Amino acid sequence: HKRILVTGGAGFIGSHLVDRLMEDGNEVIVVDSLFTGKKDNFAKWRLHPRFEFFRHDVTEPFNAEIDHIYHLACPASPVHYKYNAIKTIKTNVLGTMHMLGLAKRTGARFLLASTSEVYGDPEVHPQTEDYWGNVNPIGVRSCYDEGKRVSETLAFDYNRQHGVEIRVVRIFNTYGPRMVLNDGRVVSNFVGQAIRGDPLTIYGDGLQTRSFCYVSDLVDGMVRMMNQDSFLGPINMGNPGEFTMKELAEIIKELVNPKLDIKYLPATPDDPMKRKPDISKAKNFLGWEPKIALRDGLVPMVEDFKKRILGAP
Amino acid sequence: HKRILVTGGAGFIGSHLVDRLMEDGNEVIVVDSLFTGKKDNFAKWRLHPRFEFFRHDVTEPFNAEIDHIYHLACPASPVHYKYNAIKTIKTNVLGTMHMLGLAKRTGARFLLASTSEVYGDPEVHPQTEDYWGNVNPIGVRSCYDEGKRVSETLAFDYNRQHGVEIRVVRIFNTYGPRMVLNDGRVVSNFVGQAIRGDPLTIYGDGLQTRSFCYVSDLVDGMVRMMNQDSFLGPINMGNPGEFTMKELAEIIKELVNPKLDIKYLPATPDDPMKRKPDISKAKNFLGWEPKIALRDGLVPMVEDFKKRILGAP
Ligand SMILES: NC(=O)c1ccc[n+]([C@@H]2O[C@H](COP(=O)([O-])OP(=O)(O)OC[C@H]3O[C@@H](n4cnc5c(N)ncnc54)[C@H](O)[C@@H]3O)[C@@H](O)[C@H]2O)c1
Ligand SMILES: NC(=O)c1ccc[n+]([C@@H]2O[C@H](COP(=O)([O-])OP(=O)(O)OC[C@H]3O[C@@H](n4cnc5c(N)ncnc54)[C@H](O)[C@@H]3O)[C@@H](O)[C@H]2O)c1
Ligand SMILES: O=c1ccn([C@@H]2O[C@H](COP(=O)(O)OP(=O)(O)O)[C@@H](O)[C@H]2O)c(=O)[nH]1
Ligand SMILES: O=c1ccn([C@@H]2O[C@H](COP(=O)(O)OP(=O)(O)O)[C@@H](O)[C@H]2O)c(=O)[nH]1
Ligand SMILES: O=c1ccn([C@@H]2O[C@H](COP(=O)(O)OP(=O)(O)O)[C@@H](O)[C@H]2O)c(=O)[nH]1
Ligand SMILES: O=c1ccn([C@@H]2O[C@H](COP(=O)(O)OP(=O)(O)O)[C@@H](O)[C@H]2O)c(=O)[nH]1
Numbered sequence: 001h002k003r004i005l006v007t008g009g010a011g012f013i014g015s016h017l018v019d020r021l022m023e024d025g026n027e028v029i030v031v032d033s034l035f036t037g038k039k040d041n042f043a044k045w046r047l048h049p050r051f052e053f054f055r056h057d058v059t060e061p062f063n064a065e066i067d068h069i070y071h072l073a074c075p076a077s078p079v080h081y082k083y084n085a086i087k088t089i090k091t092n093v094l095g096t097m098h099m100l101g102l103a104k105r106t107g108a109r110f111l112l113a114s115t116s117e118v119y120g121d122p123e124v125h126p127q128t129e130d131y132w133g134n135v136n137p138i139g140v141r142s143c144y145d146e147g148k149r150v151s152e153t154l155a156f157d158y159n160r161q162h163g164v165e166i167r168v169v170r171i172f173n174t175y176g177p178r179m180v181l182n183d184g185r186v187v188s189n190f191v192g193q194a195i196r197g198d199p200l201t202i203y204g205d206g207l208q209t210r211s212f213c214y215v216s217d218l219v220d221g222m223v224r225m226m227n228q229d230s231f232l233g234p235i236n237m238g239n240p241g242e243f244t245m246k247e248l249a250e251i252i253k254e255l256v257n258p259k260l261d262i263k264y265l266p267a268t269p270d271d272p273m274k275r276k277p278d279i280s281k282a283k284n285f286l287g288w289e290p291k292i293a294l295r296d297g298l299v300p301m302v303e304d305f306k307k308r309i310l311g312a313p
Numbered sequence: 314h315k316r317i318l319v320t321g322g323a324g325f326i327g328s329h330l331v332d333r334l335m336e337d338g339n340e341v342i343v344v345d346s347l348f349t350g351k352k353d354n355f356a357k358w359r360l361h362p363r364f365e366f367f368r369h370d371v372t373e374p375f376n377a378e379i380d381h382i383y384h385l386a387c388p389a390s391p392v393h394y395k396y397n398a399i400k401t402i403k404t405n406v407l408g409t410m411h412m413l414g415l416a417k418r419t420g421a422r423f424l425l426a427s428t429s430e431v432y433g434d435p436e437v438h439p440q441t442e443d444y445w446g447n448v449n450p451i452g453v454r455s456c457y458d459e460g461k462r463v464s465e466t467l468a469f470d471y472n473r474q475h476g477v478e479i480r481v482v483r484i485f486n487t488y489g490p491r492m493v494l495n496d497g498r499v500v501s502n503f504v505g506q507a508i509r510g511d512p513l514t515i516y517g518d519g520l521q522t523r524s525f526c527y528v529s530d531l532v533d534g535m536v537r538m539m540n541q542d543s544f545l546g547p548i549n550m551g552n553p554g555e556f557t558m559k560e561l562a563e564i565i566k567e568l569v570n571p572k573l574d575i576k577y578l579p580a581t582p583d584d585p586m587k588r589k590p591d592i593s594k595a596k597n598f599l600g601w602e603p604k605i606a607l608r609d610g611l612v613p614m615v616e617d618f619k620k621r622i623l624g625a626p
Binding site: 154 | 397410446451462
């Protein structure tokens with residue numbers, strides 16, 4: 001059992017990771033500014049003796065004596081990371097630097113929650129980890145994409161220069177209960193619309209495809225990556241199953257209300273037609289692959305969104 | 314006449330820029346940590362009433378009341394930027410952030426000395442400014458390449474978010490007097506070898522091409538870019554004339570000592586075959602193009618290297 005720091009532990013993925021680490025018997029410290037995260041997300045652990053929460057911004061240094069750091073603190077959806085782009089870069093760069101400084105001092109192992117967005121608008125499908133990406137350095141999304149790329153650079157440089165034990169995970173689209181309600185992502189939009197009885201909004205012709213990983217699958221992969229001794233990454237984690245937005249809309253209609261309308265809106269400019277991870281590395285090195293099918297993972301998510309949108313029953 | 318801050322003003326390009334700005338009658342403040350820069354480079358201005366030097370590291374905040382900031386502080390050659398890769402990223406990210414914070418507070422205009430390395434190992438020749446680049450995010454050169462990319466991101470975000478007046482120049486290989494002697498770059502290697510009477514070392518077959526801009530041409534372009542009101546950049550600045558390393562060696566032999574030997578050494582791994590700027594934008598927007606031919610620019614450089622290597626005559 002370990003002393004584990006989870007930055008961003010009040011957020012969507014972070015709070016599921018906290019559940020898992022607590023259930024495994026670890027001591028868990030959550031550091032979160034509550035920018036998008038909520039205390040509700042770890043309500044069940046608040047009084048547990050192995051749990052602690054600090055309201056702290058990772059752009060400031062942080063001290064603790066710990067064994068593992070899962071570094072997730074960062075706004076994750078365009079609506080939130082564009083809200084204050086400079087703050088997003090500071091969170092990425094200073095946040096990652098402080099956590100690597102902490103890892104260096106304590107000898108802790110450090111896992112970075114990176115993203116498929118380091119590949120930008122990829123020219124290679126599916127993306128393997130050795131693809132260098134196609135990223136605009138000066139656009140409105142660069143604060144996130146370049147911020148995460150330089151976080152990876154920092155991680156590898158702390159490894160090469162100070163021997164910090166790093167693990168870098170490139171996360172692809174993930175969904176599940178506790179997703180931020182108004183993050184504008186397709187799954188939370190559709191589920192929210194379905195519950196409110198509104199038409200599902202498809203941007204463009206709906207033939208573009210995406211891959212969606214259920215959050216418990218991802219958390220399992222992150223924990224496996226942290227707990228192996230031989231491989232730094234970067235490693236892709238996501239679900240390679242592809243769905244068109246039309247198919248996703250149909251599944252959600254079936255689950256929530258088959259009578260819902262679908263409204264076609266203009267396509268988003270530069271919307272990629274396709275995004276899908278190559279997870280051969282995760283399979284080979286960690287024996288990991290996602291287990292939860294989209295139709296199954298949407299059930300608990302719909303339940304959670306119903307509670308949050310309609311109030312307790 | 315303006316109050317102008319030049320970070321990296323004790324370095325190669327910075328000190329030539331200082332000469333130009335002083336000659337134009339401005340008040341000039343140099344901020345430099347003297348990591349690779351030397352006080353000798355601005356010796357002639359030290360007692361001038363319009364000149365000031367601060368030994369200061371841009372990874373720490375800096376305050377002054379100024380009108381223009383030329384931000385050049387950053388180790389520029391692989392041997393120096395790899396020496397402490399983490400420090401290189403900090404210099405890029407924190408340094409640029411501090412100077413943009415200063416620009417925001419004072420309303421100063423801010424010019425970033427970016428680099429052709431933001432294009433990485435380009436798949437497009439010659440490179441235009443809208444090319445997004447092909448950069449390895451986790452390699453040993455990433456501290457520089459990704460550091461400069463995120464510096465550009467920061468600049469554009471301070472412009473969009475706070476209206477800071479930014480100018481971004483992507484500098485291609487530049488040469489001239491005061492280049493760092495042992496920076497391992499081809500021009501300083503050949504000139505140094507020629508002066509010492511050593512054989513000129515060509516890596517590979519010598520048929521790879523590069524483009525070399527004389528430093529006064531570059532400085533003129535930077536000043537033009539700063540002093541126009543309509544265009545933020547990024548803008549390429551370099552000399553589009555292409556030379557093979559064999560041709561460069563022959564020119565330097567002719568200039569210094571025609572009897573010198575050439576020694577062929579193994580090629581550097583991943584050495585690009587070609588690198589050449591597209592400067593249409595600089596021509597159209599600034600009416601700028603380089604004027605000094607390679608053979609002419611090498612003359613004062615050889616003279617300067619002779620003094621520094623052999624001592625005063
Ligand atoms: N959800 C996905 O599909 C996805 C995909 C790729 C990568 N990721 C990465 O996973 C991580 C978690 O994402 P998420 O989906 O759980 O998002 P989220 O917004 O639910 O969680 C992010 C958490 O970080 C906190 N945070 C933000 N800035 C902070 C700061 N400066 N200091 C301290 N805390 C701060 C927020 O309050 C929030 O609790 C992020 O790093 C994100 O980039 C997520
Ligand atoms: N020379 C080229 O061909 C070339 C090409 C592309 C871009 N550039 C850029 O132009 C700028 C100047 O390059 P140069 O060729 O004159 O190199 P240089 O090494 O001669 O100059 C860099 C200067 O920055 C100073 N410096 C470094 N780190 C600092 C820090 N943390 N705080 C304060 N000062 C610091 C150094 O002491 C030095 O005086 C750099 O930003 C470089 O990336 C140069
Ligand atoms: O327990 C620690 C140790 C370091 N840091 C911060 O991490 C950063 C990087 O630390 P490092 O030791 O690499 O850098 P240095 O202090 O040498 O600049 C610095 O800003 C430190 O303030 C931190 O937040 N907690
Ligand atoms: O209400 C919505 C929100 C998104 N999308 C589409 O769903 C896909 C996934 O969008 P999201 O923003 O969730 O993720 P990303 O594009 O970053 O993978 C894109 O093609 C969007 O245009 C949609 O059809 N309706
Ligand atoms: O005259 C100044 C003003 C700001 N800064 C630094 O520039 C950075 C960015 O400033 P900004 O105002 O954008 O950020 P904030 O202070 O809001 O974090 C901060 O670290 C400041 O310490 C500086 O060095 N000199
Ligand atoms: O002593 C030297 C140093 C460099 N080079 C070659 O010169 C070219 C330019 O190298 P440099 O490092 O100056 O610049 P860059 O490759 O970054 O453009 C490359 O093909 C090098 O392999 C060479 O032949 N001899």
